[in-house]
Amino acid sequence: MLAFIVRRLLLLVPVLMIVGVIVFTLIHLIPGDPAAIMLGREATLEQKEALRQRLGLNEPILSQFVTWFGNALRLNFGESLFMGMPVTEALRERAEPTGLLTLYALTLAVLIAIPAGVFAAVRANSPLDRLLMVISIGGVAIPSFFFGILLILLFAVVLGWLPSGGYAGIRDDPIQHFKYMLLPSLTLGFSAAGLLARLVRSTMLDVLNDDYVRTAYAKGLRERSVVVLHALRNALIPVLTVIGIALGGMLGGAVVIETVFNIPGMGRLLVQSVTRRDFPVVQGAVMTVAAVQVLVMLLVDVLYVFVDPRIRYGGD
Amino acid sequence: MNWRQQQDPATTILVKPPRLGRKLTRRTVVGAGAAGAVGIAAVGPFAPASADAVPTGSFRAPALRGQAADEGVRGGRLRVATTGQPASLDGHLVGQRTITLIGWNMFEALFTFDADYATVPMLAEGIEVSDDGLTNRIALRQGVPFHNGDEMRAADVVASFNRWAPVSSLGLAITQFLEEIVEVDPYTVEIRLASPLVALPSLLARQQQGLSIHPASIMEAAAAEPLADEGYIGTGPYRFVERQADRFTLLSRFEEYVGVETDPSGYAGRKAAYLDEIEFIPVPEEAARVAGLQAGEYHYLEEIIPDQIQVLQDDPNVTIEILPPRSYGVVIMNTAAGLMSDQTIRQAVLAALEVESSGQATHGEGYFELGPGIMLPQTAWSSDVSAELYNQNNPEKAAQLLADAGYDGTPIRLLCTQEDLGDYNAAVVAQQQLEAAGFAVALEVTDEATLDENLEDDERWDMTTNAIVFRPDPVLIAPFASCTFDGQWCSPEKVAVVERLQTESDFEARYAALEDLQRLWYEQAPMVKLVNNYGVAALSSKVQGLLGRMHFEIEPEFTNCWLEES
Numbered sequence: 001m002l003a004f005i006v007r008r009l010l011l012l013v014p015v016l017m018i019v020g021v022i023v024f025t026l027i028h029l030i031p032g033d034p035a036a037i038m039l040g041r042e043a044t045l046e047q048k049e050a051l052r053q054r055l056g057l058n059e060p061i062l063s064q065f066v067t068w069f070g071n072a073l074r075l076n077f078g079e080s081l082f083m084g085m086p087v088t089e090a091l092r093e094r095a096e097p098t099g100l101l102t103l104y105a106l107t108l109a110v111l112i113a114i115p116a117g118v119f120a121a122v123r124a125n126s127p128l129d130r131l132l133m134v135i136s137i138g139g140v141a142i143p144s145f146f147f148g149i150l151l152i153l154l155f156a157v158v159l160g161w162l163p164s165g166g167y168a169g170i171r172d173d174p175i176q177h178f179k180y181m182l183l184p185s186l187t188l189g190f191s192a193a194g195l196l197a198r199l200v201r202s203t204m205l206d207v208l209n210d211d212y213v214r215t216a217y218a219k220g221l222r223e224r225s226v227v228v229l230h231a232l233r234n235a236l237i238p239v240l241t242v243i244g245i246a247l248g249g250m251l252g253g254a255v256v257i258e259t260v261f262n263i264p265g266m267g268r269l270l271v272q273s274v275t276r277r278d279f280p281v282v283q284g285a286v287m288t289v290a291a292v293q294v295l296v297m298l299l300v301d302v303l304y305v306f307v308d309p310r311i312r313y314g315g316d
Numbered sequence: 317m318n319w320r321q322q323q324d325p326a327t328t329i330l331v332k333p334p335r336l337g338r339k340l341t342r343r344t345v346v347g348a349g350a351a352g353a354v355g356i357a358a359v360g361p362f363a364p365a366s367a368d369a370v371p372t373g374s375f376r377a378p379a380l381r382g383q384a385a386d387e388g389v390r391g392g393r394l395r396v397a398t399t400g401q402p403a404s405l406d407g408h409l410v411g412q413r414t415i416t417l418i419g420w421n422m423f424e425a426l427f428t429f430d431a432d433y434a435t436v437p438m439l440a441e442g443i444e445v446s447d448d449g450l451t452n453r454i455a456l457r458q459g460v461p462f463h464n465g466d467e468m469r470a471a472d473v474v475a476s477f478n479r480w481a482p483v484s485s486l487g488l489a490i491t492q493f494l495e496e497i498v499e500v501d502p503y504t505v506e507i508r509l510a511s512p513l514v515a516l517p518s519l520l521a522r523q524q525q526g527l528s529i530h531p532a533s534i535m536e537a538a539a540a541e542p543l544a545d546e547g548y549i550g551t552g553p554y555r556f557v558e559r560q561a562d563r564f565t566l567l568s569r570f571e572e573y574v575g576v577e578t579d580p581s582g583y584a585g586r587k588a589a590y591l592d593e594i595e596f597i598p599v600p601e602e603a604a605r606v607a608g609l610q611a612g613e614y615h616y617l618e619e620i621i622p623d624q625i626q627v628l629q630d631d632p633n634v635t636i637e638i639l640p641p642r643s644y645g646v647v648i649m650n651t652a653a654g655l656m657s658d659q660t661i662r663q664a665v666l667a668a669l670e671v672e673s674s675g676q677a678t679h680g681e682g683y684f685e686l687g688p689g690i691m692l693p694q695t696a697w698s699s700d701v702s703a704e705l706y707n708q709n710n711p712e713k714a715a716q717l718l719a720d721a722g723y724d725g726t727p728i729r730l731l732c733t734q735e736d737l738g739d740y741n742a743a744v745v746a747q748q749q750l751e752a753a754g755f756a757v758a759l760e761v762t763d764e765a766t767l768d769e770n771l772e773d774d775e776r777w778d779m780t781t782n783a784i785v786f787r788p789d790p791v792l793i794a795p796f797a798s799c800t801f802d803g804q805w806c807s808p809e810k811v812a813v814v815e816r817l818q819t820e821s822d823f824e825a826r827y828a829a830l831e832d833l834q835r836l837w838y839e840q841a842p843m844v845k846l847v848n849n850y851g852v853a854a855l856s857s858k859v860q861g862l863l864g865r866m867h868f869e870i871e872p873e874f875t876n877c878w879l880e881e882s
Contacts, residue, residue: 032763032769033569033772036765039410043411047483155609157611165612165613166597260603264561264562272400272562275764275765277765
């Protein structure tokens, strides 16, 4: 098991190198001059040239790549052109809002999806099943930015219960923090919950038809025990995989949610950095997201062992 | 040296015009620099510029004069939703709208603009100009503290000027004339010029990328590098507290502020800091800004598009005020290369376009007006010259001009970005109208960064859409004063007219030059003027003392305003 984890962690290095090369190439291939964006449209050519020189953007692209890559290997992603601060610091500042948003959304998604999927499977083809599945299709189908704006209109503008956007750190003011995070977490979690609920339902339906479930019923076990202890545990393997993938999707979804709810997280930083051609931040942020995705998938693989003891890795 | 102090009828500045009949050196205006004028006559009631113009709304400009009485309520935090957060608040280096909005609450300039857009002193006591117009002596107000406790002195002004002049477009305009700037005594600086520059005080006034005054130690330490957070020290009524990237910028009242005691008037006069704090929050998403205003989280929006105004119109907690025009749309043509370097083809474009449709598409009914003037109507420079060539809507004439020019149907590359919806809609309407007149038009839509880069290469584009924003004086407008602005309008006739605008001391003579510039605009057709776009202020009903008192064209200052709890 340990060898498996170490092997997977070592795999992170080539993955990140490939991601880094692709991102560097792509971001430098698209047109757009950071100096022009920073100085505004009325800036003179001389001013832009001076800023380009100062930012090191006039260096040959190969030389820029070698410098950046050498630093990236030491986890130094350079300095943001736009914010004038180290990229790692900028990412660290924004990791908390994005990390917590994803965590809350995932928790909400799981808390909604698993009971909904199980109920729908156990009462398959009943009106409850149909209702739950209609809602879950809604979760998948409604664009999250639209759902987010609807929630803002209802809870912030009409009812005035929750703020329409913004962020407070969990350590600074926990109550405000949860007020700010409730609507975005619900928005992000709802769409993931729709997908998960449908998956839980279909895998549960498969499992509920297995022989061992019939045997469990024949032994006289109560329905709750059969469903929760026998069926659900076996249905969780594909669900875990999808949760892992959904987490990656949520990091992508956070880009939209953070913009709608004005949360200063990594997703919004990434979009803004692309718009303002802040190359070092784009590179650093994409590599961070890639690393998180790889680590999450590793975690999912490790969790398989706990969910299904039959699974073994390597020489275990 | 003989000094003569004279009260310019249009300003409160003491000025001495250069000797009449003095032969001026012919000078090409190069760079994006601009020069302004001292004298700007009082503004009358706001009205459409042309008799032919069709106003789509009607209102009068507010008087913009405050009361002397101290009537506001102290306290509270004003929350302003901005469209983004600039890289820094260093207005010397970067000309951006949000920096202008935040910065002038903290910083002050030697001069500013009053309710009538006349240039008046702020940190300066006044200016005296020598008989030959070459020596400009600026006396400073005494006892004005910086936020760090030091008193503002001449050395600080000289250091600020020396840092600002080489890096800002306004400063670059002065350096063409500048011999030196010296500290005469602790409260007097002297700007010595190689030739007279009547516009000097306007160039030194409060505006985007204007000369804000900071302590000499900070200016010398920063040099050409952007100011760090601890360097945001000025003399303004609010002081910098904290800035967190993409989260907020916080200012608080500067209790030791020493301002002028005259009644508030536009950006001039007494500046009472009633608010405890001002927080600028970047909210790039338009819908989020509007929802935040409705929910009471923001008190003022930096920008709102007309579509969203409809959402707010019936909300009793929100005030929407239609303001005098803050810009006008233009279709810019590349006079330097390609098809549009042919004046006849440019005239065909001018003949083909009908601007009211463009106004409807870009701003909607009630938020624009027609008018041929290349200066906005709230200035004394508004003119109807060549009005017959504005809004021609004559595709037959355009087709004839195209035939005369031997146009072979080569597609015209019209560049725009959807990041500015107004510019994009204007481009779409222009494309349809030009195609109806016989042009082949290829609309190329990119993001703004790509657009900016494409516009830098003359070979990559023929036309683009943009807006010319309000300036109180024609030579403060880069496309007029500069030869390097997009499209590179730089004919010898235009350069000569601009030189007259920069150096003539008499307003009538300068106004005649402006009318000549407008004639050239319609004759040489470097751009097509679309419609004047009304400004819109969207603010919470709790904000008192701002509307009707403050200008919004060069962004408002949150002085003399307060929050009233409902």
